[in-house]
Amino acid sequence: xxxxxVLEKIGFSPNEIKVYLTxxxxxxxxxxxxxxxxxxxxxxxxxxxxxxxxxxxxSYVMIGQIKWFQAVGPKRILEYLKEQxxxxxxxxxxxxxxxxxxxxxxxxxLFKGYKGVRSVFLDMIRxxxxxxxxxxxxxxxxxxxxxxxxxxxxxxxxxxxxxxxIRKGRTELDKKTSEYRYAPAISESPAVxxxxxxxxxxxxxxxxxxxxxxxxxxxxxxxxxxxxxxWKHSKSVNK
Numbered sequence: 552x553x554x555x556x557v558l559e560k561i562g563f564s565p566n567e568i569k570v571y572l573t574x575x576x577x578x579x580x581x582x583x584x585x586x587x588x589x590x591x592x593x594x595x596x597x598x599x600x601x602x603x604x605x606x607x608x609x610s611y612v613m614i615g616q617i618k619w620f621q622a623v624g625p626k627r628i629l630e631y632l633k634e635q636x637x638x639x640x641x642x643x644x645x646x647x648x649x650x651x652x653x654x655x656x657x658x659x660x661l662f663k664g665y666k667g668v669r670s671v672f673l674d675m676i677r678x679x680x681x682x683x684x685x686x687x688x689x690x691x692x693x694x695x696x697x698x699x700x701x702x703x704x705x706x707x708x709x710x711x712x713x714x715x716x717i718r719k720g721r722t723e724l725d726k727k728t729s730e731y732r733y734a735p736a737i738s739e740s741p742a743v744x745x746x747x748x749x750x751x752x753x754x755x756x757x758x759x760x761x762x763x764x765x766x767x768x769x770x771x772x773x774x775x776x777x778x779x780x781x782w783k784h785s786k787s788v789n790k
Contacts, residue, residue: 561632566591570599571608574622581617606631662762669698671745671752671762676705680748683778685716685734687743690756703728716781717788732785746774 558568569589574580577588586596600620603609608627611618662670672691675682692699706713706728716734745752749768755761765771 561628564599564602566595566599567602570596571603571622574609574620575625579612579619579621581619585620658766660764660766662764664759665695668695668754668760668762671754671764672698672702674750674764675745675747675752676702676709676711678748678750679709679711681711682713683746683775684713685744685778685781686737686740687715687717688721688739688741688756690741690743690754694756694760714778714782716778716785731788732782733788734781734785744774746771746778 554572555568558571559565563571566589569591570585573585573589577585580588582596582600583593585600586593589596589599591599600609604611608623608631609620610623611620613619662668691702711728713729715729715731716737717731718737718739719733721731741756743754743756745754749766749771751765751767751771751774753763753765
């Protein structure tokens with residue numbers, strides 16, 4: 552993965568990336584030279600330097616009346632991320648309290664793109680409940696292979712289990728944390744339904760996938776009863 556993309560993912564602005572990489576390569580330099588090498592105007596360079604100093608990623612020394620800036624060692628990025636994680640952990644209890652107090656029962660949430668779908672699967676892990684699925688064609692492992700392996704590891708850690716109702720003819724089944732049965736009258740579809748806890752997640756595996764989470768205990772209970780009926784009248788994949 553390109554360095555710029557990773558830095559962007561962890562919250563660096565485009566100008567911060569340009570300035571940081573320039574200093575990381577160049578060593579010590581004055582602001583004017585940094586702006587030229589990074590190909591940004593002087594005021595943008597100063598602003599980026601200020602933000603990088605606040606992150607602890609850039610320092611400076613005074614030589615005469617002039618500041619010479621330099622990048623702190625790259626390992627400082629990991630320290631910065633750990634500090635961010637610690638700060639988030641400190642405010643999580645209050646955020647959870649506010650989240651619960653303002654929660655509307657029966658809410659529906661829409662997620663778009665692969666990051667959105669990832670959020671849905673992470674919600675399943677946070678819930679920690681067994682997952683009941685029908686309609687899967689193996690899209691998760693095919694389209695998000697690295698995260699699918701990570702998801703399976705997290706399932707094992709949480710001792711979560713999945714039951715899958717699939718159409719006959721499906722192959723390449725992962726039976727380590729899942730059980731499969733062939734259900735009658737299931738046709739191939741991009742939509743996959745997941746039932747877990749008090750939630751129903753419908754993931755639509757189009758070119759840009761979308762997902763819907765319905766959080767409603769009564770609806771989840773009804774869907775689970777439909778699933779149980781179909782499971783009871785379905786055939787094991789081993790038969």
